[in-house]
Amino acid sequence: MNVFDIIGPVMIGPSSSHTAGAVRLGRVAWKILGEEPVKAEIELSGSFAQTYKGHGTDKALIAGIMGMHSYDENIKCSLEIAKKQGLVYGFKKANIPDSHPNTARITLYGKDGATAVVEGASIGGGNILVAKVNGMDVTFTGQYNTILVRHYDRPGTIAAVTNFMAYSDVNIGNFRLSRPKKGGEAIMTIEIDGNPPENLMEQLKLLPHVIGVILLRAM
Numbered sequence: 491m492n493v494f495d496i497i498g499p500v501m502i503g504p505s506s507s508h509t510a511g512a513v514r515l516g517r518v519a520w521k522i523l524g525e526e527p528v529k530a531e532i533e534l535s536g537s538f539a540q541t542y543k544g545h546g547t548d549k550a551l552i553a554g555i556m557g558m559h560s561y562d563e564n565i566k567c568s569l570e571i572a573k574k575q576g577l578v579y580g581f582k583k584a585n586i587p588d589s590h591p592n593t594a595r596i597t598l599y600g601k602d603g604a605t606a607v608v609e610g611a612s613i614g615g616g617n618i619l620v621a622k623v624n625g626m627d628v629t630f631t632g633q634y635n636t637i638l639v640r641h642y643d644r645p646g647t648i649a650a651v652t653n654f655m656a657y658s659d660v661n662i663g664n665f666r667l668s669r670p671k672k673g674g675e676a677i678m679t680i681e682i683d684g685n686p687p688e689n690l691m692e693q694l695k696l697l698p699h700v701i702g703v704i705l706l707r708a709m
């Protein structure tokens with residue numbers, strides 16, 4: 491058990507679940523978008539939907555979407571900063587079936603045309619669990635360096651990626667594959683031990699049938 495699981499994260503309050511975890515969810519969405527966001531549509535479910543203004547969840551999510559960490563003192567004025575930067579945002583309540591009470595679905599639009607949809611939950615103590623990326627099932631917490639590999643579902647693609655990582659001396663701690671349709675687009679979620687080599691992401695992108703690779707560093 492990590493000491494921060496006991497004493498909680500370094501954060502700007504008032505709540506580790508509604509503030510620190512929300513910042514981290516927003517930051518994951520920002521990383522996956524991969525460019526400056528210009529618009530954010532945020533759906534809130536369960537407890538998030540009922541208490542997000544009183545607990546500062548709205549400020550926390552927007553802070554993360556702009557790349558802030560959970561300990562950034564600017565979280566408290568993130569909405570004002572977003573307006574100055576031209577980030578258009580909106581919140582609405584939603585019923586996301588079979589989800590954790592503190593769940594958000596974040597849809598981001600980037601200045602260069604990219605989009606990203608991330609669904610995840612703040613599960614307590616500032617910890618998060620990301621459940622979907624662009625409509626595909628994933629499972630990761632952000633506590634470990636995580637590599638997301640978008641690819642076409644073709645024979646040998648998983649072996650090519652994992653073998654290359656093994657040759658690069660990268661140890662895989664957890665692996666999950668999601669493929670909504672056989673033969674279509676799929677995503678690998680790979681949690682790794684330690685830091686990957688500097689050029690690993692670019693090399694993985696060159697492998698056959700790989701569409702894109704994102705590294706989410708541990709938070």
